Amino acid sequence: MDTYSKVGKSIKRIDIYEKVFGTAKYVDDIKIEGLLYGKIKRSSYSHARIIHIDTSRAEKLKGVIAVVAGKEFAENFDDPLFGNPLSDQPFLASKKVRYIGEPIAVVAAVSQEIAEEAIELIKVDYEQITPSINIKDSLRNETTLIHENLNNYKCLPGFHPINKSNICHHISIENGNTEQGFQESDLVFEDVFTHQSTQHVPIECHGAIAQFNPNGNIQLWTSDQAPYGVRKLIADALKMPESKVRITNATYVGGGFGGKLNLSGLMAIIPIAWKIRYRPVKILLNREEEFIGVTRRHGSIVKLKTGVKNDGTILSRSAEVLLDTGAYADLGPTVLIKAAFGCIGPYKVPNIKVDASCVYTNKSIASAYRGYGVPQVCWAYESQMDIIANKLGIDPLEIRLKNIVEEGYITPTEKQKVHAVGLGECLTKVSEKLSRKKIDKNIKNKKRGFGIACSYKTSKTPSGASAFIKLNFDGGVDIFVSSVEIGQGLNTVLAQIAAEELTTPFDNIRVLSADTEITPFFPATTASRSTFFAGNAVRMAAKDIVEQLFKLASEILNIKKEALALKNGAIFNKDSFDKKITITDLLEQTYPGGNSILGRGTYYHYKEGNIPSHIKLESPPLLVWMYGAQSVEVEVDTETGRITILQVLAASDVGKSINPISCEGQTEGGVLQAIGNTLYEELIYDEKGKIMNTSLLDYKIPSALDMPEINSILVENPHKEGPYGAKGLGETVVLPTAAAIGNALYDAIGVRIKDLPITPDKILRALKEKKK
Amino acid sequence: MFTLGEFMKHLIKLKINEKNYEFRIEPNILLLDLIREQAGLTGTKRGCDTGECGACTVLINGVPVNSCLVLAIETDGKEITTIEGLSNNGKIYSIQEAFVEEGAVQCGFCTPGMILSSKALLDNNPNPTEEEIKKAIAGNLCRCTGYSKIIKAIMSAARKMRGE
Numbered sequence: 037m038d039t040y041s042k043v044g045k046s047i048k049r050i051d052i053y054e055k056v057f058g059t060a061k062y063v064d065d066i067k068i069e070g071l072l073y074g075k076i077k078r079s080s081y082s083h084a085r086i087i088h089i090d091t092s093r094a095e096k097l098k099g100v101i102a103v104v105a106g107k108e109f110a111e112n113f114d115d116p117l118f119g120n121p122l123s124d125q126p127f128l129a130s131k132k133v134r135y136i137g138e139p140i141a142v143v144a145a146v147s148q149e150i151a152e153e154a155i156e157l158i159k160v161d162y163e164q165i166t167p168s169i170n171i172k173d174s175l176r177n178e179t180t181l182i183h184e185n186l187n188n189y190k191c192l193p194g195f196h197p198i199n200k201s202n203i204c205h206h207i208s209i210e211n212g213n214t215e216q217g218f219q220e221s222d223l224v225f226e227d228v229f230t231h232q233s234t235q236h237v238p239i240e241c242h243g244a245i246a247q248f249n250p251n252g253n254i255q256l257w258t259s260d261q262a263p264y265g266v267r268k269l270i271a272d273a274l275k276m277p278e279s280k281v282r283i284t285n286a287t288y289v290g291g292g293f294g295g296k297l298n299l300s301g302l303m304a305i306i307p308i309a310w311k312i313r314y315r316p317v318k319i320l321l322n323r324e325e326e327f328i329g330v331t332r333r334h335g336s337i338v339k340l341k342t343g344v345k346n347d348g349t350i351l352s353r354s355a356e357v358l359l360d361t362g363a364y365a366d367l368g369p370t371v372l373i374k375a376a377f378g379c380i381g382p383y384k385v386p387n388i389k390v391d392a393s394c395v396y397t398n399k400s401i402a403s404a405y406r407g408y409g410v411p412q413v414c415w416a417y418e419s420q421m422d423i424i425a426n427k428l429g430i431d432p433l434e435i436r437l438k439n440i441v442e443e444g445y446i447t448p449t450e451k452q453k454v455h456a457v458g459l460g461e462c463l464t465k466v467s468e469k470l471s472r473k474k475i476d477k478n479i480k481n482k483k484r485g486f487g488i489a490c491s492y493k494t495s496k497t498p499s500g501a502s503a504f505i506k507l508n509f510d511g512g513v514d515i516f517v518s519s520v521e522i523g524q525g526l527n528t529v530l531a532q533i534a535a536e537e538l539t540t541p542f543d544n545i546r547v548l549s550a551d552t553e554i555t556p557f558f559p560a561t562t563a564s565r566s567t568f569f570a571g572n573a574v575r576m577a578a579k580d581i582v583e584q585l586f587k588l589a590s591e592i593l594n595i596k597k598e599a600l601a602l603k604n605g606a607i608f609n610k611d612s613f614d615k616k617i618t619i620t621d622l623l624e625q626t627y628p629g630g631n632s633i634l635g636r637g638t639y640y641h642y643k644e645g646n647i648p649s650h651i652k653l654e655s656p657p658l659l660v661w662m663y664g665a666q667s668v669e670v671e672v673d674t675e676t677g678r679i680t681i682l683q684v685l686a687a688s689d690v691g692k693s694i695n696p697i698s699c700e701g702q703t704e705g706g707v708l709q710a711i712g713n714t715l716y717e718e719l720i721y722d723e724k725g726k727i728m729n730t731s732l733l734d735y736k737i738p739s740a741l742d743m744p745e746i747n748s749i750l751v752e753n754p755h756k757e758g759p760y761g762a763k764g765l766g767e768t769v770v771l772p773t774a775a776a777i778g779n780a781l782y783d784a785i786g787v788r789i790k791d792l793p794i795t796p797d798k799i800l801r802a803l804k805e806k807k808k
Numbered sequence: 809m810f811t812l813g814e815f816m817k818h819l820i821k822l823k824i825n826e827k828n829y830e831f832r833i834e835p836n837i838l839l840l841d842l843i844r845e846q847a848g849l850t851g852t853k854r855g856c857d858t859g860e861c862g863a864c865t866v867l868i869n870g871v872p873v874n875s876c877l878v879l880a881i882e883t884d885g886k887e888i889t890t891i892e893g894l895s896n897n898g899k900i901y902s903i904q905e906a907f908v909e910e911g912a913v914q915c916g917f918c919t920p921g922m923i924l925s926s927k928a929l930l931d932n933n934p935n936p937t938e939e940e941i942k943k944a945i946a947g948n949l950c951r952c953t954g955y956s957k958i959i960k961a962i963m964s965a966a967r968k969m970r971g972e
Contacts, residue, residue, distance in 0.1 A: 048908060055916030056904040056923065058851020058891030065850040239855045239863050239917040239951055290853070290917030291951050323856040523915025523952045697911040704954030705914060732860035732949065740942040740955040 042536040043760050046697035050528045050547060051288065051521060063243040063259040063286035064320055071245065072101055072312060074319040075151035076304050077141040077158045078329065079133035082363075082398035082725030083167035083182070086132060086140065086160060093157040094143055099150035102312045103158065105141040106130030109307035118273035118303060120265075121192035122204055122365040124183060127273070127303050132165070134182055134363035135400050136726045137328035142308035144317045167398035169725045171337065171360040174202045174397045182363060182396040195369050202396040204361060205369035207376040209390040211448040214343075217352020217387030221343025225424055229416035230791040231774075232718040233335035233360065236405055237737050240290020241326045244302045246309035247316035254309070255282045258299060261292045261520050262560035263550045266299045270306060285520055285550040292522035293709070294331075294404035297562055300366050301330030301401075327730040331366055331403035332719055334359040338379065338416035343387075348428055348435040355379040357392035357413065359402070366403040368394045374493065375409030377449040381417040382459055382492040382663065383439040388448045398725045404562060406709070407767045410493045411774065415792060418489035418775030422782060432488055432779065433467045440490070450494065452644055455658040456763070458689025458753035462665035463490050465749050470667045470685045481675045484682070485784025490665035491771035495764055496563040497659055500640035502556035503573035505534060507581050507633040511544055511605060511620045515577075518550040518558035519570040524766055525698035526566045530574045532694055533759055537578035540605050540619075564764025567694060568660050569639060571759035576637030584633055588626050589617055641757065658756060664688040664768035666707070670780040674803060677796030679781060680744075681711055687749035688768040692761035696750060699765055703748035706769030712738045714774040718793050820884040824849070825893025835881050839873075840864045842880040843890060851891035851920045855949075862948030865921035866890050872928040874947070891920035894927065903927055906965035907958070914952030922948045926962045934970050938963070 038044065054060040091103040106128030110116065117123040129140045141158050145151035168174040168182060183189070186197040186204065197204045218224050245257040260266055263283035271278040289296060305319045321329060336359050343352035357375050361368030376392035407414075425435040440463070441447065441454045467488055475484060504516040513534055521527040531545035548555060558570055582602055589607040590597040593615045601610035608616040623631065642648075642657045669682040686703050693699045716736050720728045729735040748769075754761025774792060782788050787802035817832045824847055831846055843852045843866065852875060855863030859874040866875045867889040894901035900908070903926050913919050922945060929936055929944035936944070941962050942955075950958065 046911070049911065049913065051916065052908050052911075052913050053900075055913045055919050056900075056907045057895060058849075058920040060916050061850070062853070062917065064854060237951055238915070239861055239949060240853070240915070241855070288916060291915040293951070320854075323858060323860070525914065701911055701914060701953055701957055704956045705950075705952045706954075708954035709951060731858060732856055733858070737949060737951065738954075739946045739949060740959065741946045743942070743955045743959075746954055746956060 040536055040760065042532045042542060043694050044692065044696070046695060047528065047532055047542055049525055050531045050545070061287040062240055062290050063245070063257060066245060066257050066286055068245060068316045070315050072144040072146060072315055072317040073148040073151045074142050074144050074305060074308050074317045075155050076139045076319065076329070077143070077155040079129065079136055079138040079140055081133055081162050081164055082136045082169065083165040084133050084162035085165060086129060087163055088161040089141060090159040091141060094154040097150065097154045097157060099146045100154045101144045101146065102308065103141060103143050103154065104307045104311040109310065113274055116273040117189065118269045119365055120269060121195045121369050122197060123190040123273065125300065125364040125366070127307050135398055137400055138363065139304035142304050144308050144312045167725050168202065169398055169721060169723060171335065171358055171395050171397055174395050175358065175393065182398060203393045204365040204396055205372050205394040207372060207390065207392040209376060209388065209449050212387030214352045214354045214387045214389040218343040221351045222346040223427065224341065224343045225420060226341045227420050227423065227790060228337060228339045229419055231336045231412040231415050232792050233402060234333045234405070234713050234717045235327055235719055235735065236293040236295030238291030238293060238295060241321045241323060242296060242301050242330055243318065243320040244299065244305050245316050245318040246305045248309050248313035250314055253280045253282060255284065257284045257286050259286050259289045260296045260299045261289065261522055261562060262297055263518055263520070263552050264557055265297070265560045267552050269298055282553045287549045289520055289522040292561070293406045294408065294562060297367065297404045297560060300403070323732060324730045327719070327735065328400055328727050331401050333405035334361060334368065334371060334402040334409065334412065336360065336412035338413055340416050340420050342420060342424065344424055344428070346428060348425070348430045348438050350383055350385050350439050352387040353380055353385045354389040357390065359394045359409065360397050360399065361394045362397055362399040362401040364401050365394070366401045368402055371404060371409040375413050378410045378493060379413035379417065380449055382441050382490060384441055384445060385448055390449065399721055400727065407493065407770050408563065410491060410771050411713070414489070414491040414771045415774045418491065418772060419778050419790065422487070422779040423788065433463060436463055436490060450659065452659045454661050456661060456689065456691055456753040456755040457663060458751040459490060459492065459663040459665065461751045462663055462687035462689055463488065465751070466665045466667035466685045466687045469749070470669060470683065472669060473682050481673055483672050483674060483784040484669065485672070485780040485782065486667065486669050487776045487779030487783055488665060488667045489772035489775035489779060492661060492663045493767055493771060495565040495568060495660035495662065497641050497643040497657070498646055499559055499565060499569055500638065501558045501569040501573040502638045503570065503577045504556060505574065505577040505581055505635035507635065509623050509630050509632065511540060513538060513540060513545045515545065515547045515574060516555045517547070517570050517574060518552065518555040519566040520550050520561040522561060524702060525695060526570070528698060529567050529694045530570060533571055533574050534578045537575055537582060539602050564662060564766045564768065565660070567762050568758050568764055569641065571762060572639035573637040575759045576639055577635040580637060581633050581635035585619060585622060589622055592622065592625055593617060660755060660763050662689065662764050662768045664772060666772045666776045668776040668780045670777060670784055672781060672784045672799065674785060677799035679715065679794060679796070679799060681777065683745040684773070685747050685749065686769055687751055688765055689751040689753050690765050691755040691758045691763035692752050693750045694760065694762050699750050700748045702765055703769045704746045706766065707746045707773055708738050708743060710770040710773030714777050715793055716795065818881055820881060822883050822885060823887040825890060833880050835879070837880045838876055839866070839878040839880045839883055840875040843875060849890050849892050853917055853920060855917070862921045862925065863918055865924045865948060867924055867928055870928060870931060872925045889924065891923060894923065902969055903930065903962070903965040906961040906968065910957045910961035910964060912953060912957040912961040918948055918950040922950065922958060926965065930966050930969060934966060936966060
């Protein structure tokens with residue numbers, strides 16, 4: 037048993053009082069003197085050349101301060117394009133539009149109402165081009181190019197946009213010999229699974245304030261998950277030093293889920309802030325814009341071919357993965373990486389072949405969404421796993437346990453050693469512990485079924501984090517980090533870590549919100565990485581403080597540093613306990629006029645095969661592998677096709693749970709979000725690329741009435757490099773849900789749905805087919 | 809001389825969190841904007857502007873409403889309760905306390921509206937079933953928590969308020 041006093045305890049969230057009292061500040065709560073209100077004029081066509089934009093009527097409207105269109109901004113900044121890894125996106129379209137809703141002009145006015153009125157007065161003449169809406173058409177059709185010359189774009193090394201095509205990144209991976217593997221197999225399965233496109237739907241819509249300063253700096257106040265990432269996007273595009281762009285997080289973010297990762301839906305704020313320099317301007321998207329103007333989850337088509345022996349051993353697997361990334365690459369290429377490298381599943385497969393493409397279409401932009409490409413492939417491989425198990429007559433748990441990866445196994449895609457694999461335990465526990473609900477025997481048309489699924493995902497490496505800790509004269513502690521509290525409970529976890537190391541009460545800790553001019557580097561609050569990376573950095577910064585305190589105490593107490601220990605805020609001789617000094621007394625005696633102690637922590641996690649030659653590591657780096665499994669009980673009404681989730685049991689290997697109640701909360705919320713993504717959420721596009729459901733009435737997310745019983749199990753297989761063994765959780769909990777539900781549905785009524793969402797009409801159709 | 813805009817403004821008197829307010833407002837201003845922009849009470853959140861998410865829930869004479877769907881002018885003479893009005897002199901209100909105890913908060917954006925809907929429920933029904941709680945907060949969407957801890961918190965607050 038560990039002996040931690042703060043870590044591993046369900047301590048109340050550090051931000052909870054502010055949040056229940058309604059004083060927690062979000063971007064729309066920031067008041068700045070002289071603030072103007074911005075509104076984006078958006079494209080009405082999915083693919084068209086812009087012939088002319090007439091802003092004159094809008095400019096004349098009383099209360100309008102300025103209007104900016106793409107051309108003026110582009111000319112001033114030498115055609116700036118943003119995007120990482122592929123810079124393909126203009127701040128405002130000036131030559132052609134590529135999706136309905138694409139920003140083409142922005143108005144700044146003295147009130148929101150006037151700004152909204154003004155954009156209606158902007159007249160745009162278009163010349164329409166045939167759009168490419170369907171991913172398969174886009175992949176084949178080389179005449180409708182969404183980006184005419186992909187080679188002209190700046191692109192990070194390792195990414196492969198194919199010129200004169202609609203493919204913005206392509207990946208092939210091969211290991212072993214799949215053809216031979218299929219020949220040696222007793223049975224070969226081939227299935228195609230599709231995943232619909234969905235939206236993050238944070239309750240807080242995107243918002244930002246931007247201001248150009250006369251000294252050449254730009255400041256933004258944002259609701260985003262990656263202040264340093266946003267800064268880099270803007271600075272790179274405008275060809276200015278990163279340090280001249282300041283991103284201040286608006287204290288709290290009202291839900292992210294990947295959607296507020298890089299603020300691409302709000303980049304139009306830069307041209308208008310430039311135009312009205314030097315006044316601040318705010319753009320707050322409304323709910324409709326939140327659907328059409330910000331990123332979404334990739335729709336996907338995954339073709340999976342798997343060869344198995346009669347005993348269930350997988351011999352060979354090939355996968356074709358297509359991601360519909362919409363009009364601009366955004367993070368699509370890196371989402372493709374996670375999908376391509378993750379599509380074999382957490383299984384030992386000697387022969388693999390993957391062919392994956394990220395494909396442009398004239399639709400709104402797809403990018404990061406909780407799971408980052410893995411939900412799409414997990415839906416495929418875990419559904420097929422049950423198809424295989426069923427055909428071979430093997431229990432679904434047994435076939436998984438037979439094939440799952442084990443500690444030290446080198447994966448065929450990443451070619452990295454797996455570590456801290458709690459997958460078997462997760463699978464076993466969810467299968468054992470879900471006790472089936474009692475069936476009311478009087479109801480004839482309702483059938484029940486049980487399903488399991490599992491998954492894995494890696495966090496992002498190489499990746500790092502830095503943290504400062506300021507120990508105040510009175511013993512209070514301020515933590516400076518740039519990972520963002522988006523609801524996941526990160527600030528609490530970081531405070532627990534600092535309190536643990538400094539042996540100080542939890543109440544003594546504060547965590548500052550990210551500000552690129554104050555808090556040190558953190559790449560992005562994504563990939564379930566904050567606890568691992570920022571947690572390690574904070575722990576190191578706290579240890580640095582302890583080290584400094586020991587040095588000061590050793591002089592005052594006249595004891596060797598090595599003989600000192602810290603407990604309950606006091607430093608003492610650990611052998612004899614005879615000498616003791618509290619931290620506050622120590623500071624007072626050392627710095628009579630007051631001072632602070634500054635702790636620094638920098639943690640960097642390399643990837644094997646990717647380590648700079650001069651860096652010497654004690655042991656090879658191990659990727660941050662996250663594993664989880666879920667079991668689901670469903671009830672299906674065979675007359676209406678309605679599927680009810682009765683209960684879900686979700687187990688995740690968290691390495692070490694720093695705050696169990698937070699982990700539980702994240703599990704419950706993540707699973708319900710995944711249920712929404714499985715059963716009813718879907719962005720519906722018409723044939724012209726227009727999203728048809730742009731309100732919460734038409735795009736339903738789960739309400740309290742849709743909530744089944746969700747229980748969580750936290751498995752703890754410590755990661756060697758995690759803080760106290762901890763690793764991430766946020767994404768693990770959404771990965772297996774869809775397949776577990778699909779498998780439970782099959783168990784209940786014997787039909788297999790392969791395209792999400794699993795709707796009543798699909799179930800009824802499948803039942804009809806089955807009867808034939 | 810009045811400008812046309814001022815001429816069109818109406819004087820309304822109402823109570824917000826038991827304090828008297830007077831506002832001279834245009835007839836089309838929404839209660840949400842009045843509360844946030846003019847009364848400066850930003851605990852009431854804007855989530856959709858169409859009454860679908862519940863983040864802007866306040867109580868009008870004890871009844872929960874989406875303040876983005878109500879014209880401010882309709883609240884003349886009425887009593888509004890916002891999240892800022894629940895705690896008395898810094899003393900935490902029972903439902904807020906239950907949300908703290910049960911860990912029923914993540915990003916916090918739905919929390920004020922959620923707590924107000926819960927208050928309206930418990931004021932009228934001190935002993936609700938789980939189903940009744942679910943119905944009462946069905947109009948308050950939460951994307952983070954999965955509602956489970958919220959429901960537990962409301963149950964626990966109800967028990968406490970009943971003196972159990």
